[in-house]
Amino acid sequence: MRKWTAEDVPSQRGRVAVVTGANTGIGFETAKVLAARGASVVLAVRDRDKGERAAARITGAASGAxxxxxxxxxxxLKSVRAAAEELRAGHPKIDLLINNAGVLFTGKGTTSDGFELRWGTNHLGHFALTGLLLEKMLPVPGSRVVTVSSLGHRVRARIDFDDPRSERSYDRIAAYGRSKLANLLFTYELQRRLPGIGKTIAVAAHPGGAHTDLMRNAPASFRAFATIAGPLVQRPAMGALPTLRAAADPGVLGGEYFGPAGPGEIWGHPRRVSSSEQSHDLAVQRRLWTVSEELTGVRFPV
Incomplete structure (x- = not known):
């Protein structure tokens, strides 16, 4: 079977792509390829100075980007609303929204709205951003919402609707797994609510094992594994390929999930992969959607 690479990304000229967390790692590599193919790329980042430096690196490498x-x-959520307002005002349409940014193994913390940090950032922040931008995507043929999940969605992951703020119990590995499971539940439910053929689709991807800045706060056991498995752990450019395929491959269908083709989906070129049985639970998908709307105050135009 032929291996899919960044060279397979077709021309993106005339398209607008918003990539969260694009100043480094997988998000940066994703934005770089899309810009080189002609897309007008928005780096949606927490640190504007780092974002400007990343933008300069991309434009320096691709003339005319x-x-x-x-x-x-x-x-x-206040920042999410402000960013969405800026993006809506600055762009008559959005073709690609790539929900890439994430918090991995930092210590226990909360968002400014009082949510557990991983849950609030990885899921609720992207849920709200998508809902606030979707009206700019729905009229655009071929537009896509791509949300980056993780192999971690299979690790001690369970949505505890009775403790959405992790006030009664907390474990950072389980918290990360829960947020990445939520990314998939959200993608599948969004796809079911979208209008249909030829319009916006929702797709998910995961990078496998990749050397990124997210690992800097990982538990010692994870860092030790990364050291031992070094030859199998991908560089960010390879880790970005599943996201790029989900975003740009003309053959992608709504509700699909992409990851590396190698053993354990840790490394390799991207292909369609499967997610956990739990991620396909319709009742959990629908309940998560309702709870997420309540917690963020964002209602989707679908």
């Missing part, structure tokens, strides 16, 4: 920066702190 169009890259702008928008401030976005997914751990603040």
């Amino acid at each position: 169009e890259v702008t920066v928008t401030h976005l702190d997914l751990a603040s």
Whole structure:
């Protein structure tokens, strides 16, 4: 079977792509390829200075690339609303929204709205951003919402609707797994609510094992594994390929999930993969949607 690479990304000229967390790692590599293919790319980042430096690196590597920066702190619903307002005002349409940014193994913390940090950033922040931008995507043929999940969605992941703020119990590995499971539940439920053929679709991806800045706060056991498995752990450019395929492959269908083709989906070129049985639970998908709307105050135009 032929291996899918960044060279397979078709021309993106005339398209507008918003990539969260695009100043480094997988988000940066995703934005770089899209810009090189002609997309007008928005780096939606928490640190504007780092975003501007990342934009300069992209434009320096690809002559004529169009890259702008928008401030976005997914751990603040106020910031999410401000970023969405700026993006809606600055762009008559949005073709791609890539929900890439994430918090991995930082210590226990809360968002400015009082949610557990991983849950509030990885899921609720992206849920709200998508809902606030979707009206700019629905009229655009071929537009896509791509949300980046993780192999971690299978690890001690369970949505506890009785304790959405993790006030009664907390474990950072379980909290991360829960947020990545929520990314998939959200993608599948969004796809079911979208209008249909030829319009916006929702797709998910995961990078496998990749060397990124997210690992800097990982538990010692995870860092030790990454050291031992070094030859199998991908560089960010390879880790970005599943996201790029989900975003740009003309053959992608709504509700699909992409990850590396190698053993354990840790490394390799991207292909369609499966997610956990729990992620396909319709009742959990619908309940998560309702709870997320209540917690964020964002209603989707679908």
